[in-house]
Amino acid sequence: MIGRDLLGIEDLDREDIVRILDTAEHMVEIGEREVKKVPTLRGRTVVNLFFEASTRTRASFEIAGKRLSADVINFTPSASSLKKSESILDTARTLDAMDPDAVVVRHSVAGVPRRIADVLGAPVINAGDGAHEHPTQALLDALTVRQQKGRVEGLTVTIIGDILHSRVARSNIYAFRKLGAEVRLAAPPPMIPAGVECLGVKAYTSLREALDGADVVMALRIQNERLGGAYVPSIREYSATFGLDRAKLDFAKDDVIVMHPGPVNRGVELSHDLADHRPSVILDQVRNGVALRMAVLYLFAGRATTPGSREVAGGAG
Amino acid sequence: MTSQQSARPPGSGTGEKASERSAPDAGGGSQQVARPLLDSTDINRSLMRIAHEIIERSEDPENLYLVAVPNGGIPLARQLAANLAQVAGVDVPVGVLDTTLYRDDLISTGSRPALRTTEMPSAVDGCVVLLVDDVVKTGRTIRAAMDALMDFGRPRAVQVVGLVDRGHRELPIKLDYVGKNVPTQVGEEVRLRSAGEGDSERLEVVVLPPPPDPGAGEGSK
Amino acid sequence: MMSADPENEILLRGGRVLDPASGLDAPADVSIEGARISRVGPNLTSADARIIDASGCWVAPGFVDLHTHLREPGQEYKEDIRTGGRSAVAGGFTSIACMANTQPVNDDPATTDFILDRARQGSPARVYPVAAATRGLEGKVMTEMSALMAAGAVAFSDDGRTIMDSGVMRLVLEYSRLVEAPVMTHAEDRRLVAGGVVNEGEVSTRLGLPGNPAIAEVTLVERDLMLAEFTGAHLHVAHVSTRGAVERIRAARDRGVHVTAEVAPHHLALTDERLLDYDTNAKVAPPLRSEDDRIACRAGLADGTLDAIATDHAPHAQHEKELDFVEAPPGMIGFETALAVVLDMVREGEISPLELIRRLTINPARILRLEAGCLAEGSLADVVVIDPSRKWHYDPAKGYSKSQNSPWAGSDLEGRVLHTLVGGVPVFDAERGVLI
Numbered sequence: 001m002i003g004r005d006l007l008g009i010e011d012l013d014r015e016d017i018v019r020i021l022d023t024a025e026h027m028v029e030i031g032e033r034e035v036k037k038v039p040t041l042r043g044r045t046v047v048n049l050f051f052e053a054s055t056r057t058r059a060s061f062e063i064a065g066k067r068l069s070a071d072v073i074n075f076t077p078s079a080s081s082l083k084k085s086e087s088i089l090d091t092a093r094t095l096d097a098m099d100p101d102a103v104v105v106r107h108s109v110a111g112v113p114r115r116i117a118d119v120l121g122a123p124v125i126n127a128g129d130g131a132h133e134h135p136t137q138a139l140l141d142a143l144t145v146r147q148q149k150g151r152v153e154g155l156t157v158t159i160i161g162d163i164l165h166s167r168v169a170r171s172n173i174y175a176f177r178k179l180g181a182e183v184r185l186a187a188p189p190p191m192i193p194a195g196v197e198c199l200g201v202k203a204y205t206s207l208r209e210a211l212d213g214a215d216v217v218m219a220l221r222i223q224n225e226r227l228g229g230a231y232v233p234s235i236r237e238y239s240a241t242f243g244l245d246r247a248k249l250d251f252a253k254d255d256v257i258v259m260h261p262g263p264v265n266r267g268v269e270l271s272h273d274l275a276d277h278r279p280s281v282i283l284d285q286v287r288n289g290v291a292l293r294m295a296v297l298y299l300f301a302g303r304a305t306t307p308g309s310r311e312v313a314g315g316a317g
Numbered sequence: 318m319t320s321q322q323s324a325r326p327p328g329s330g331t332g333e334k335a336s337e338r339s340a341p342d343a344g345g346g347s348q349q350v351a352r353p354l355l356d357s358t359d360i361n362r363s364l365m366r367i368a369h370e371i372i373e374r375s376e377d378p379e380n381l382y383l384v385a386v387p388n389g390g391i392p393l394a395r396q397l398a399a400n401l402a403q404v405a406g407v408d409v410p411v412g413v414l415d416t417t418l419y420r421d422d423l424i425s426t427g428s429r430p431a432l433r434t435t436e437m438p439s440a441v442d443g444c445v446v447l448l449v450d451d452v453v454k455t456g457r458t459i460r461a462a463m464d465a466l467m468d469f470g471r472p473r474a475v476q477v478v479g480l481v482d483r484g485h486r487e488l489p490i491k492l493d494y495v496g497k498n499v500p501t502q503v504g505e506e507v508r509l510r511s512a513g514e515g516d517s518e519r520l521e522v523v524v525l526p527p528p529p530d531p532g533a534g535e536g537s538k
Numbered sequence: 539m540m541s542a543d544p545e546n547e548i549l550l551r552g553g554r555v556l557d558p559a560s561g562l563d564a565p566a567d568v569s570i571e572g573a574r575i576s577r578v579g580p581n582l583t584s585a586d587a588r589i590i591d592a593s594g595c596w597v598a599p600g601f602v603d604l605h606t607h608l609r610e611p612g613q614e615y616k617e618d619i620r621t622g623g624r625s626a627v628a629g630g631f632t633s634i635a636c637m638a639n640t641q642p643v644n645d646d647p648a649t650t651d652f653i654l655d656r657a658r659q660g661s662p663a664r665v666y667p668v669a670a671a672t673r674g675l676e677g678k679v680m681t682e683m684s685a686l687m688a689a690g691a692v693a694f695s696d697d698g699r700t701i702m703d704s705g706v707m708r709l710v711l712e713y714s715r716l717v718e719a720p721v722m723t724h725a726e727d728r729r730l731v732a733g734g735v736v737n738e739g740e741v742s743t744r745l746g747l748p749g750n751p752a753i754a755e756v757t758l759v760e761r762d763l764m765l766a767e768f769t770g771a772h773l774h775v776a777h778v779s780t781r782g783a784v785e786r787i788r789a790a791r792d793r794g795v796h797v798t799a800e801v802a803p804h805h806l807a808l809t810d811e812r813l814l815d816y817d818t819n820a821k822v823a824p825p826l827r828s829e830d831d832r833i834a835c836r837a838g839l840a841d842g843t844l845d846a847i848a849t850d851h852a853p854h855a856q857h858e859k860e861l862d863f864v865e866a867p868p869g870m871i872g873f874e875t876a877l878a879v880v881l882d883m884v885r886e887g888e889i890s891p892l893e894l895i896r897r898l899t900i901n902p903a904r905i906l907r908l909e910a911g912c913l914a915e916g917s918l919a920d921v922v923v924i925d926p927s928r929k930w931h932y933d934p935a936k937g938y939s940k941s942q943n944s945p946w947a948g949s950d951l952e953g954r955v956l957h958t959l960v961g962g963v964p965v966f967d968a969e970r971g972v973l974i
Contacts, residue, residue, distance in 0.1 A: 010744075019431070026415065026432035035468040038418040068418075087860035109862035110746035113817030130864075132746030167746060194749060195740035298418070303427045 004024045004126040005117045006300055008133035009174035017178055021143050024288065024295035030067060031291055041070035044101040044302045048074045049116075050127070051088075051107040055105050056262065057127050057137075060286075061104050064293035070101070070301065092116040102301035105129070110167075123300045131165045136262055138171030140292040142179060145216055145286050153180030158252070160190045160242055161220030161269060162231065163203075168261045169220055173199045186210035186242065190231045207242055211251040218259040219269040234307050245271035249279070257281050299306055351523035354499060357512050360480065360520050364430055365391065365498035367478060368400035370494055375445065378405050382444035384412045386462050387433045389509040390519060393480055397449060399414070412437040412490025414448075414469075419461035433472075435465075442470040451509040452522075453479035454488035481522055502527070547571050548820060548962065549584050550923060553592030557599065558896030559912035568597055570919040573961040578913055590957055590964075596759045598895045599631025599911045600920030600958060601877075602902040604650045604722070604800050605697070605776055605848035607869065608634075610656060610830040611649070614639025617853040617940045619653065622873075622910040623661025624974075625851070625869045625938035627966045629873035630955035633668055633903065633910045634851075635662050635695040638670035645670035645681045647689035654690050662965040662974045664920070666692040671710045671721060680710055683717045692906045695722035697776055698823075700758060702728055707762065711771035720774040720798065720905060723762045726824055729739040730754035735864055737825045741810040747863055747947035750825050763790040772865070774905060775799040775848050777850065781834030798800030798805035798905045802834050803872060803879040808832070812945060818859045820945040822852070839897060840889045845903040849876050853941030874932070878951035881926055885952070891926070923924070923957035928968075930954050940971055 002016050024166040028210060030036060044067040048058050058074065065072035077091055088107075092115075095103060097102070100122045105113040110130030117124035128134040146152055157176045163169045163185050175181050177200045185192065185203040193202045204210035211217065232238045249256060259272065266272050273278050355363070372378055381401070385394035391413055398409045415433040423429070448462050459477055466475060476493035483501045501507060504527030512519035548570040555566040555578060567582035568575060608622035617625075626634045636653065638644035646652060650667045657665035669691035673679045675698070683694060694714060700723070701707045707723075714721045721968045731754045736742045738749025759775055763786060766773035778784060778801050787799050802912075804822060809829050820826060837843040852869025859866050880898075883889045903911030910920055929952050934942035958966040966972050 023432055026434065029435050030418075033468060036471070038468070039464065040418040040420075040423060044424070087857045088862055090857070091862040107862060109864045111863045114816050115860075130746050131748075170744075170746060193743040194738045194751075195743050198740040198743065298432075299429050302424055303429070 002299060004303070005113075005126075006135055006296055007114050007117060007124065007126045007134045009138050009171045009178070010133065012135075012174075012178070013180045017139065017142065017175060020139055020292070020295050020299060021146060022138070023299060024143050024292040027291035027294040027298070028288070030294070031287070037067050037069060037216050039069045039302055040298060041065070041068040041101070044070045045099075046070045046072045046297060047095060047100040047300055048072060048099075048101045049095065049103050049105045050074070050076050050092075051105075051112065052128070054106055054128065055159055057106065060126060060289040061293050061297075062203055063290050064108075064297055066299055067290070067294055068301075070297065073100075079261075088116065092119050096120050096122065102297060123303060125300055128167055130167065131170070132167050133171045133283075134167040134261075135171050136289070136293055136296055138169050138175040138298070140285055140288045141172055141218065141259060142175045143288045143292055144259065144281055145257070147284070147288070148281055149215060150177065155181045155215040156184065156213055157181045157216040157218065158184045158186060158214040159218045159220065160186045160207065160210070160244065162222055163187050163196065163220070164191045164193045164231075164280065165223065168222050170199070172218065173201055177201070181216075184210045184214070188232050188238070188242065207248060208251050211248065213301075214252040214256055216257055216259065217244065217249070217252055218261075221261060222265060222268055225291060239268050243268055243271065246274065249274075255279075259285060262286065347536050351525055353483065353521060354507065354524050355497060355522040357519040357521055360496070360522065361396070363480060364396050365400050367494045367496065368404050370396055371397075371401065371447065372405045377445075378407045378409075380438075380444055380473070381407065381409045382412065382441055382446045383409050384414050384437070384441075384446050384448050384462070384466065386448060386450040386458060387413055387415055389480075390449040393451060393478075394449040395511075397447075397478070410438050412441075414462055414465050416458055416465055417463035419465045421457060421461070437469050440470050441466065441472045444472050445474045445476065446472040447476050447478050449478045451479070452481045452483060452507045453477070453492060454483045454485050454507075456486045456488035460488050480509065485509055497522075543576060547576075547584055547587035548590060548919075548959070548964070549582060549587040550590050550592045550597050550921065550957075551582070552721065553595045553597035553923060555913065556595045556657055556892050556895045557913035558892055560914060561892070562684040562913070566597075568913060568921065570921070570959065570962045573919055573963075574904045575913055575915055575917050575919050575921075577623040577915060578830055592957075594925065595956060596895075596924040596926060598911075598922050598924060599899040599913050600922050600960065601630045601898040601958035602846075602906070602908065602910050603631045603634040603849050603851070603873070604774070604846055604902045604905060605802070606634045606636050606851040607639065607853065608636040608653075608875075609853060611638065611901050612653060615656045615940070616855055618660075619656040619665060619940060620660030621940045622851070622853075623657065623663040623665060624972045625871070625873045626661075627847075627958040627960065628938050628955070628972055629802040629876055630924065630958055631849075631873055631876075632663055632922070632958060632960045633666060633908055635666045635692060635906060636693060637668050637677060639698040641671050643670075643673075643675050643685075644691075645673050645675070647682070647685045650686055650689035650691050662822050662869045662960060662972065664910070664960065666690070666908065668693045668695050668697070668722060670694070671696045672701060672706060677706055680706075683713060683719070686718060687717045691719070692908065693720045693722055693774065694840065695724065695776065697724045699728050700724050700728055701951055704761060704765070708765050708769060710767050711769040713772065715769070718772075720772040722774040722776050723758070724776050725755050725762060726750075726760045727754045729889060730757065733864075734822060735825065735868075736813050737810040737831075738828045739810065739828055741813060745813065745816065752780040752782055752831065753927070754954050755824055756786065759783040760786050763787065763795055763797060766790075767793070767795045770821050772796045772798070774862055777802045777805065777824060777848065778835060778838065778844055779805045779827050780831045784838035784843055785836045788838070788841075791843065798845045799838075799843065800846040800902070801839055801844045802848060802850045803876045804850075804870060805832065805835050805840065805881045806847075807882065808945060816863055817945065818861070818863055818866035819870060819943045819947065821863065821868050822870050825868075836883060836888055840883070840893070845897065846905060847876065848902065849873055851939075853939050854943045855941060856943075859943050869943065871937075871941055871944050872935065873939070874934075874937050875944060875946045876926065876952060877955060878930075878932075878953040879946070881953035885928065895944060912918075921957075921959045921973055922955050924953065926954050928952070928954040928956070953967040
């Protein structure tokens with residue numbers, strides 16, 4: 001049963017995930033209409049509380065909210081007044097006094113959405129916290145795979161890149177495992193987190209082995225500061241060993257699809273032609289992002305209107 | 318707005334869909350004693366009569382557009398399309414319009430019903446749209462369907478077809494074509510469902526008594 | 539310690555006396571005259587003594603805490619010497635050593651003087667300053683150890699920071715032999731910690747927080763053990779948290795290295811799983827470790843490898859703990875919960891009451907060469923009366939520290955101090971609270 005907040009895929013069960021994906025399928029149709037707007041959340045306020053800049057995810061949530069007729073307010077503490085010494089819970093309490101119907105939180109440190117949810121009356125939707133989770137990204141990835149392959153169960157999904165610092169990786173591991181896929185990781189050893197097998201995955205240092213028979217290949221974005229001596233010796237070395245191109249893709253299944261959470265460092269994680277053409281489905285991911293976030297706002301926003309009403313709201317639907 | 322819609326004789330509106338509108342399904346409420354209202358013969362006879370009435374009243378039958386309110390409206394609209402083809406030789410498009418996101422009770426109840434497919438095969442601009450629903454009660458679903466419809470263009474007119482009109486209207490909405498007017502109690506449920514196992518083509522309408530816990534449901538037909 | 543006139547005579551009657559220094563573990567009465575213990579034995583009587591009923595309780599020396607942060611001077615919004623001392627005696631600690639990471643740093647005799655002066659004015663517990671080992675805790679230049687000792691410092695440490703420069707650490711250890719004081723090492727290799735805030739392992743992977751690997755502690759402990767062996771100095775390893783460190787300390791002691799070590803109650807009781815809800819009140823340095831590390835620390839305490847239990851009482855204000863997990867400062871308060879937490883090892887049969895009390899009293903007193911931690915006739919009357927099975931609910935808001943950053947907030951605990959006496963003066967009892 002879907003709870004009050006969407007903090008991570010780890011908290012969801014398979015049925016929750018399927019319900020969100022099913023709802024998103026219907027939201028896709030709204031995006032294809034001439035009038036791409038429904039009155040569902042009219043009079044409701046969705047706050048985008050982004051402590052960490054993210055144009056793309058914020059825009060995706062903003063469009064999703066607006067297509068559901070919610071008023072979407074962007075609240076960016078880092079750009080306004082938040083110093084490092086300001087209590088995040090103070091910020092949350094201030095926001096709560098404004099009585100929002102949902103708060104979408106992004107922060108560079110893991111756990112912040114969780115702690116904000118503890119003091120906030122409104123449902124909290126995690127839009128990415130540190131290297132912890134990015135649940136809407138994983139859900140839109142699962143939706144994309146389901147659309148492309150017709151199923152998720154039984155597929156082999158290979159995630160390549162900086163697993164250690166990736167919230168996308170963690171959320172996708174949970175999501176695809178819960179939906180019955182096999183998940184493999186491939187990365188230079190410093191980018192594989194300690195004890196990652198506890199998540200039900202197998203880590204490879206050989207890209208070729210990790211790709212063998214894969215149905216879905218997901219390349220993660222490499223942060224520039226992690227290149228050039230920090231975790232791998234250089235961009236060139238990373239690109240040569242773990243960058244995807246058509247030749248390396250030969251190890252995967254013939255009908256493999258290639259995904260990337262964006263933005264792509266062209267020529268690093270993916271070769272130029274892979275970034276733009278089949279089997280890459282990156283633009284489908286972006287399109288699905290709006291529909292998936294509409295589904296999430298529909299299922300979570302406005303359900304709890306008073307602090308502490310978590311249990312009551314959790315029983316709805 | 319057409320004259321049919323602007324005319325608001327009291328008590329002539331249409332009804333409400335509950336979220337668990339289960340439409341043509343078998344077995345729902347098997348614990349309860351179902352009182353038959355319409356059997357498949359009654360339904361087919363009503364739909365044929367309605368098809369004739371539609372043709373009689375239409376200036377341009379080529380311009381009709383059937384839009385089903387799921388789930389119960391879907392088989393009825395399909396049957397109506399077949400009847401219209403038989404009666405007047407017209408090929409009327411059938412669309413399906415989910416009204417869930419247009420409901421007016423989502424916030425107050427906090428419920429989040431599952432969405433259903435919307436499929437509009439062609440533009441509605443300039444068409445006379447026939448909204449088709451199985452059971453009409455409060456009129457709120459028809460209101461939602463009209464709002465949804467307007468997001469798909471500007472029909473020349475909108476008319477409402479209901480197989481069963483239970484009364485209990487809460488909005489000034491009337492049916493243009495009705496299969497049967499049935500006085501019911503508020504707590505009862507009127508349901509279109511499969512008449513027999515393994516035969517989804519044969520439909521029936523039954524009246525189910527109020528559920529034991531009246532607070533459990535979130536609206537009944 | 540704040541001075542108050544001792545009562546004429548106090549008789550602690552009917553308790554089980556635990557005095558590890560003499561090995562006494564028997565029913566006995568303890569008589570106190572003035573500031574000192576006058577008699578210990580069965581069925582003592584006195585015509586006009588104040589009687590404290592200790593029946594069903596343990597009577598033990600007051601606890602000695604090698605490792606605390608009292609925040610004064612400089613961060614009095616977190617704690618000061620008076621509130622820290624009051625919290626200490628409420629937890630049974632009658633002698634507490636306070637670390638040098640104040641503002642200004644205690645790297646100068648004037649600061650040491652100030653701390654002792656403040657302690658005399660307001661703290662019911664005896665306060666022993668640990669001076670910085672290097673100026674400004676910068677890890678570069680040694681402090682004036684002789685002058686600091688003369689001012690009252692009892693040990694040297696850059697606690698909170700590690701002396702990363704091995705050459706400086708060698709000199710610090712060598713020089714400490716001049717003053718015959720221990721050098722307390724906070725052993726974490728900063729480069730291996732690399733910004734880690736939780737133990738590196740499955741938990742850090744699930745939480746998505748930067749990991750602090752056990753090896754960061756083990757390598758520095760090993761380095762410092764080798765330097766201690768090389769220099770012949772007394773090395774004291776603070777807050778041991780890993781199996782690797784326990785094993786290396788055990789091996790070093792076996793080959794004759796002059797090393798002592800402490801462990802904190804939280805490392806004996808909690809693991810990194812406690813952080814799965816991102817509770818910054820359980821963020822501490824070194825971090826809560828794995829279950830295997832926890833077991834090794836308990837075994838190390840039981841077999842004597844780890845000499846002492848030290849709280850690492852580290853108060854932080856609520857608004858600081860409400861920062862994100864990386865920014866929130868590490869540390870937890872610990873005086874008032876320590877006894878209940880470590881008594882779990884007695885309840886589990888891992889250590890005897892006498893040996894547990896040894897690690898809270900005479901062992902840490904000997905490490906710092908303090909006159910404390912024993913109940914022999916003539917010794918200072920720093921005494922606690924403990925009910926080891928008293929159940930109570932811990933609410934830090936009702937405690938004596940200025941801060942409330944405890945991982946045990948809201949917990950039901952078992953084992954409580956009922957009376958604390960310092961120099962023959964009752965300073966705390968469970969009914970009336972802190973009395974000075």
